[in-house]
Amino acid sequence: MSTDPRDHRLAVVGGGVMGTNIAALALGHGVPVVLVDVSEAVLAEAEQTVALKLRHAQLMGKLPAGRTPAKLVTSVSLADAADATTVIEAVTELPETKAKVLSEVSQIVRPGTLLISNTSCIPIDEMASSVARPEELVGVHFMNPAYMIVMVEVIRGPRSSDATLTAVTDLLETLGRKGLVVNDAPGFVINQVLHPLINSAAKLVQDGVATVEVVDGLLEGCLGHATGPLRTADLIGLDNLVDSLNVLFERTGDSSCRPCDYLLDLVRAGKFGRKTGEGFYDYGKVAS
Structure with missing residues (x-):
């Protein structure tokens, strides 16, 4: 090479x-x-x-x-x-x-x-x-x-x-x-940190603690997250995210990796994020 x-x-x-x-x-x-x-x-x-x-x-x-x-x-x-x-x-x-x-x-x-x-x-x-x-x-x-x-x-x-x-x-x-x-390990470094974070952020919305926009705004403004965890999830693809969370949960037993109901409901509805035009956010049209 x-x-x-x-x-x-x-x-x-x-x-x-x-x-x-x-x-x-x-x-x-x-x-x-x-x-x-x-x-x-x-x-x-x-x-x-x-x-x-x-x-x-x-x-x-x-x-x-x-x-x-x-x-x-x-x-x-x-x-x-x-x-x-x-x-x-x-x-x-x-x-x-x-x-x-x-x-x-x-x-x-x-x-x-x-x-x-x-x-x-x-x-x-x-x-x-x-x-x-x-x-x-x-x-x-x-x-x-x-x-x-x-x-x-x-x-x-x-x-x-x-x-x-x-x-x-x-x-x-x-x-x-x-x-x-x-x-080698399930999720390696990035997704052992990122995926449970996204799942926890989605559960906060599910439980009525804050809106999608507020959760992302706080992590952007207070912690310097470039796009917020939920907009990042839309970029990843919520269907792929659920598959990855299942892999992590099955291999680690960590309950923070069990996909929350809100995330599962979005995937069942075919709302996978930017690639379908709607996920946590509505993009108006299918993104390229």
């Missing part, structure tokens, strides 16, 4: 919020991307979303000056990831789904290919048992939007090799990201 974008070929599996974020980040730094998902319709929408995010990153000055964006290819076949130097799994936060994708990918790619899970809560070693070469798997928790936030959380599983850590460091440097390495 190297930090020259011409030496990298990235496959991203999953064309949702984080998959399109990561794809836009890589393309903007000159790294070609194969984006894989289950249907042509999903991929057509994802391609438009990537283009919008790439344009936004350019307008915000978040991409290397003078660098021509690389080419995006979309596919419904995992086989088209075979020539990648790195595969990033960014599918829904369900253990069995991630394990299935990673298992299939690991059988297709050459030995020495870097395998990354963008999981937000599932322990890396839990998924490593499903792949052909567990030492090649590492977690990288990109923040949303990935093309705006420079810091990422790198999760080293017990079986992740030194060579894998070197390869992921090279890739992140190529993408202009800075990674801090943490050891």
Whole structure:
């Protein structure tokens, strides 16, 4: 591996919020991307979303000056990831789904290919048992939007090799990201702190202690939280948040991670946050 974008070929599996974020980040730094998902319709929408995010990153000055964006290819076949130097799994936060994708990918790619899970809560070693070469798997928790936030959380599983850590460091440097390495655990660092906070904030609204706006306003104004926990939850996706909280609760038994009724009611109503146009806040239309 190297930090020259011409030496990298990235496959991203999953064309949702984080998959399109990561794809836009890589393309903007000159790294070609194969984006894989289950249907042509999903991929057509994802391609438009990537283009919008790439344009936004350019307008915000978040991409290397003078660098021509690389080419995006979309596919419904995992086989088209075979020539990648790195595969990033960014599918829904369900253990069995991630394990299935990673298992299939690991059988297709050459030995020495870097395998990354963008999981937000599932322990890396839990998924490593499903792949052909567990030492090649590492977690990288990109923040949303990935093309705006420079810091990422790198999760080293017990079986992740030194060579894998070197390869992921090279890739992140190529993408202009800075990674801090943490050891494997449910939720790692960011979401062991953030997700229970969001859940507690939602319960305060549920119990009538304060409105959504007041809860966020207090954490912004008093604690310096950039957007407030509930607006952050809308950006994450409330459906993904509930999945992650369930992972944390099942693996830690911490009652603060049991999704509160208000959060569950929003998800049951299809109000997932910015991506559906409504969550804790009403955005008026579906956000890109």
